[in-house]
Amino acid sequence: MPTSRRRHWGTSTLVRQMLQATCTVAVATSLLAHAGQTTNKIGITMVDIPAGSFMMGSCKITSSMAEENKKRAFMGQVLITAGCSNLDSDAEDNETPQHRVSIRKFQIGKTEVTLGQFKQYIAAAGRSDMVDDKFIKYNNNGDDAPVRYVNWYNAQSFIDWLNKTDGGGYRLPTESEWEYACRAGGNSTYCGGDSVGLVAWYSTNSGGGAHAVGTKQGNAFGLFDMSGNAWEWVEDYSHDSYNGAPTDGSAWTSRGKTSYRVLRGGSAAGNASNSRAAYRSGNTPEYPYGTESFRVARTR
Helix, strand or coil: CCCCCCCCCCHHHHHHHHHHHHHHHHHHHHHHHCCCEEECCCCCEEEEECCEEEEECCECCCHHHHHHHHHHHHHCCCCCCCCCCCECCCCCHHHCCCEEEEECCEEEECCCCEHHHHHHHHHHHCCHHHCCHHHHHHCCCCCCCECCCCCHHHHHHHHHHHHHHCCCCEECCCHHHHHHHHHCCCCCCECCECCHHHHCCCCCCCCCCCCCCCCCCCCCCCCCCCCCCCEEEEEEECCCCCCCCCCCCCCCCCCCCCCCEEEECCCCCCCCHHHECCCEEEECCCCCCCCEECCCEEEC
């Protein structure tokens, strides 16, 4: 834990920080006022997300920049900077460069898809082939917990069925939509605040298993479990950085160095850093891991 240190602020600095905090709260409150919601035929509550723009990713000195700065320092040359004022010491290189993204209005699930909701798909679509010993093993926390042991293609199959069942427009969120919804007009470390224990089930407080959705603090959009509980598939291919990433809210559909698809949000088995709003992971779309789930989005 960091040690506590007393800091002395000038009047102008203190006023500026108070104004910034007030503006952040005002933005989040304004966005929340537009976040209506509806519940579909199988019990998934969809929340309206308004259009807007945000800074995606993290600000940091990347490892390559740090290596270059060693040489520059030795040579007495000017050091490279990250070009921003909110450096994040926990950030990973693949969260850079931080960049502005514009998002159109859409809807996203209030929670991850639950086991009970997914069971409706299994029964209606005749997908009992999915219910093997591993699926049963990783889905032993009740029907209100997020469904787990679901690969990217399983999520897409569920969405195909849901579109036929409930009017169309459902899809996985894009990665930028996911982070925009997570941040909800703010810039907290986690989705809903700066205290991981308040917003997320993760390795320190979960006991190793998933918990019923919606039992931790939500964010300003009224979304729950975007940090922790279960990893969430998004539409995009995984890339090593945001160089070349779309800035219009669309999915990054060009393949990176691997066929991996992106996972966001962390899980009940992951550490606090995995649950950060900016943290990015990925896996092969065919491989169902025991902590992987998803939430649905919908074009409005």
